[in-house]
Amino acid sequence: MTSETIADDEIGHDYRQALDEGYLPIREVARSTGINAVTLRAWERRYGLIVPYRTPKGHRLYSPANLERINAILAWLARGVAVGQVKALLDHGQVPQATSTDNWSRQRNELLACIAQLNERRLDDRFNSALALYPASTLVEQLFWPLLGDLRQRWQGQFGARAEQVFFLSWLRSKLATRIYHCNRQVGGAPLLLINLGEAPMEPGLWLCAWLASTSDCPVEVFDWPLPPNELLTALEHIAPRAVLLYAEEALDGTLVRRHLPRLAELCPVPLLIAGPAAHIHRDALTGLESACDPLAAYAWLLRHGLFGAQEVTPCSN
Numbered sequence: 001m002t003s004e005t006i007a008d009d010e011i012g013h014d015y016r017q018a019l020d021e022g023y024l025p026i027r028e029v030a031r032s033t034g035i036n037a038v039t040l041r042a043w044e045r046r047y048g049l050i051v052p053y054r055t056p057k058g059h060r061l062y063s064p065a066n067l068e069r070i071n072a073i074l075a076w077l078a079r080g081v082a083v084g085q086v087k088a089l090l091d092h093g094q095v096p097q098a099t100s101t102d103n104w105s106r107q108r109n110e111l112l113a114c115i116a117q118l119n120e121r122r123l124d125d126r127f128n129s130a131l132a133l134y135p136a137s138t139l140v141e142q143l144f145w146p147l148l149g150d151l152r153q154r155w156q157g158q159f160g161a162r163a164e165q166v167f168f169l170s171w172l173r174s175k176l177a178t179r180i181y182h183c184n185r186q187v188g189g190a191p192l193l194l195i196n197l198g199e200a201p202m203e204p205g206l207w208l209c210a211w212l213a214s215t216s217d218c219p220v221e222v223f224d225w226p227l228p229p230n231e232l233l234t235a236l237e238h239i240a241p242r243a244v245l246l247y248a249e250e251a252l253d254g255t256l257v258r259r260h261l262p263r264l265a266e267l268c269p270v271p272l273l274i275a276g277p278a279a280h281i282h283r284d285a286l287t288g289l290e291s292a293c294d295p296l297a298a299y300a301w302l303l304r305h306g307l308f309g310a311q312e313v314t315p316c317s318n
Contacts, residue, residue, distance in 0.1 A: 023053060023061040031217055033070050035135045040070075042132050049073055049087055077138045080104050104142040111147055112154070115168045123171060136215040140208050141296055148204055169202050173224070176207045180222070183214040191219040192307065193241035195232065197248035197256070197278065201225050205276050206247040208295040216299075216308040218242075229260035233267060243271040243307045245298060248278035257285045265289050273301055 030037050040060075043049040050069060052060040062070075069090065076086045082103035107130060114123040130139055151168065155161035184191075192213050196203050202224055210220045221239055236244065246261070265272050272290065275298040279291035292298040302308060 022064050024067070026052075026060045026062070029062045029067065029070070033067070033074070033135075034137060034216055035070065035074075036215070038132055039135065043073070043083070047083060047087055049083075049090075074135065074138070077134060078141065080142055083133045104146070107143055108147050108150060111143075112150060115151070115164050118163065118167045120167075120171060123168075124175075127175060136212055137296065137299065140212060140299075144208060145205075145294060145296070169204060172204055173202055173207055176211045177222075180210055180214045180220055183217075184219045187217050187219050189219060189309075190240055190242040191221040192243050192245060192302070193221045193223070193235070193239055194245045194247060195223045195227055195235070196225060197246045197252060197274075198250055198276075199226060200249070203247055203249055203276070205249060205295055209245055209247060209275060209298050212295060212299040213302060213308065216303070218302075218308045229256060229264065232264055236268065236270075241270060243273070243302065243305070244268060245273045245275050245302075247276045247298075248274075249276050250278060251281050252278050257282050261286070261289060271305055271307065273298060 024032070026037050026040060029035070029040060040050065044052065044060075050062070050066055050073075052062045052066055054060060072090055073083075073086050076089055077083065080103060081089065107126070110126050111123065114126060130143060134142075151164075155165055192210075194206055194210050194213075196206055206222065206224055210222050214220050221241065223235070227235065261274065274286055274289055274291040275293075275295070277293060279286060280293040283291065290301065292301050
């Protein structure tokens, strides 16, 4: 037996023993927590937040205690605390140096400045820096969804608003679609079908829903242009999705709400969710249909219904 074969056997034994003791490799931790491997390594190297066990070959293995700590980290991040302050909070119970909103307000203002200047490179840099430190769910809750609210107010009758809108929405679609594409190549199973119900050809909330699902090992198919109601069932027949998410920001046509959506829900063979602010606008008319008013609520609904997970085991990054 060669030395290389012996080393491989030792690694295999090390993994088996670690699994027996409850340890998990980084790909499984990424899958179970929704934190991509790049972020997990950054938390370890840059901030010392997690100290996984390392095999002789340098592979990371995470204990149940590591997983508990990751959940504690996520809890602080969800409260808006900057990642650089979390270690002191966990280890010593120190009070955050700034209010929970300061970190995210600063980051939103930086993105707003990039958008105002139509500066794609700086926008990329800010996004990539945040993506390396925070999970997608935290970024949607604390950064992108509030940012979209700020932009809607900013774009009300302001000169140059259309240029900013086209620039930012094109950039956002490109960034998220690229990540979704790569995740789709690494996971299997029936996709989640997301369809734009609104009039606008690009709804940013639709893409945030797709991104959140994609980071949970769920292949997604996105129709971001409006689709006539009578063609929805045809799309379902061809794609055979695991579930359908219909998204809209603005108020919908009354006939669509009163007749077409209830009929579609009745005929749809898989779970169907109406998502976006339109779900709140029409909440009385949508009684009896499943609805969620924003991307995070839609993500929580999909999670509760067990619609995440894939057939392959290769993890994907955010």
